[in-house]
Amino acid sequence: MISLTRLSGTAFLLNADLIERVDCTPDTVVTLVDGTKYLVSESLGEVLESVVRYRASIVAYSALPEAATLPTLRPGPVRASRLAAVPPAVHLPIDRGGTP
Template sequence: MIVLTRLSGTAFVLNADLIERLDSTPDTVVTLVDGKKYVVAEGLLQVVEQVRAWRGSIIAAGALPDMPPQTMAQRAHLAAVADHPTLEPTLEEER
């Protein structure tokens, strides 16, 4: 996701994977794969750099070493609580 600025000055976040093309006319126009267009204050090269940085961060995160699996003793123990004092009995349990 990249942060861009509309010409009105408001910032918005855009999914960089949905960008089909960028045009400089002289304003920067971002065209998405569905045909929707955004005119942004950032220059063409700034948008390209943001997309590169975003994709690079995704690739870098995928290159992190896998964490070793936890043993059962290391995992938090969660279980269903059927005998809790505030639990109201169902109709079937009352019969």
């Protein structure tokens, strides 16, 4: 969740995963995937920074050793994070169905 401020000055939390786009017209308009629109006092850059920080915090939090010991909502053992860097892509020739 990211914290934003309505033009009236009231703060609210918004699920950043539901943001479809952010427009600056000149007020900042946050549009969600369901079409809901919010006019916020933060600039386009501030909204972007909030979303980037939110997503980075999720990745950073999942890499913490103590994150593996947190309770879960589903029964069963808690597994440690298995985040890893993705190796570079291997470029193989594409078979286009021609003659060898």
